[in-house]
Amino acid sequence: MDGVNLILLDQRDDWSSGEVTLVDARAAHLLTVLKVTRGDTVRIGVLDGPLGIGTIAATADGRVTLRCAFDAGLPPRPRVDLLLALPRPKVMRRLWAQLAALGVGRIVLTNAERVERHYFDSHILAEASFRPLLVEGLQQARDTRLPLVTIHRQFRILVEDHLDTLFADGVRIVAEPGAAMTVSGALEGLGDRRVVLAVGPEGGWNTFELELLRAHGFRQAGVGCRTLRVDTACTALLAVVHAAIEEHR
């Protein structure tokens, strides 16, 4: 529970009385890391619900009871969605928490020529594996909005049949090292639309894939001409997209 800046409640918890009692790793974190005592306050949130403040009402035997006060509204859903060619399981494992911390609305994982098929068999694509990692990222970044995750084994069917449902009105950009247009340039006049960022596999999209993306409205945009590891590239690009959204607000 390193980097927990928010205690997230979810469907396991019952706060209908205005109080909730925690007994798991969250309680241990409050007691042993934050060393809370009665009357202290901590930031809380409900998964896909509001943020708020919890006041420690009682602590005993590794249990912590919080009195909950929630904000009126939900935090906004992050305005970027990610279309990502599935990276190696080791890289994907590292990515989940980072993506949730940086803020993405949707994570759409896809096949591509340069994605090895056995990557799709990894247990890291099971919801039971990745959901705790996404929650870790939300708790780091003080957000409650769990990214929506879908996994697509056929790139062409994804792009031709499902893209418009998944990303209704987003501005579409595909990251290419050395692209002439910057991300900021590609997002000029964005207004309040969403952004879809496509990131290819190690070795890049092939010509067919790039052409299909282009035919479906993706414009190439880059951040310099350095070739980055997929996880570094995702973090770098999402940060630049978020900065451009702020700028063109």
Place this chain on the structure above:
Amino acid sequence: MDGVNLILLDQRDDWSSGEVTLVDARAAHLLTVLKVTRGDTVRIGVLDGPLGIGTIAATADGRVTLRCAFDAGLPPRPRVDLLLALPRPKVMRRLWAQLAALGVGRIVLTNAERVERHYFDSHILAEASFRPLLVEGLQQARDTRLPLVTIHRQFRILVEDHLDTLFADGVRIVAEPGAAMTVSGALEGLGDRRVVLAVGPEGGWNTFELELLRAHGFRQAGVGCRTLRVDTACTALLAVVHAAIEEHR
């Protein structure tokens, strides 16, 4: 040798004849991953020297001989320097290659109130440990310019006595989550000056440290209000700074 997009030569190699023979992991990478044969070309570079093209002149017994043709000039030194409160050894280990891949001129590691002193005893701060990781990042990003690294155990002495030597004419910004000014805003009118980016420890700089940085010309700038892990934050911020440098060129 995952993600090797460039074969880097260094002082161990002799290419004075116009040819160089490799026998180590680089030769193994050429033979077993790239599967090169006579006449193939690969990207090469000299550490802190020019980029170029190597033509395979011979392969035998795990050895590869390359005929070297180098560019006339050096790649430019990345225009960003990083002043970083030393993170935990585990995080620092992950960071070296990422920093070199993203591109930094200098990496200046410093103490701060929220840095634990024993972090400075980690072997990951020995040049023999971090240099191969920096080289790995350069080979990933196709750069030859090794970041200059210095380690400072006293924050105040660093800022008061050494900053102007280390960062002569750079525009100075300190990353603060939730800062009103964006990185792009802070770098308006940058021209061809360098940028120094200061990134604090988990938990942030303390008031004295922020005040000292401010008194030495650092302006606060942020990318949104999400709190990120130090390694994610470094990648995100360096990417945004590089994008802003492009934009204000």
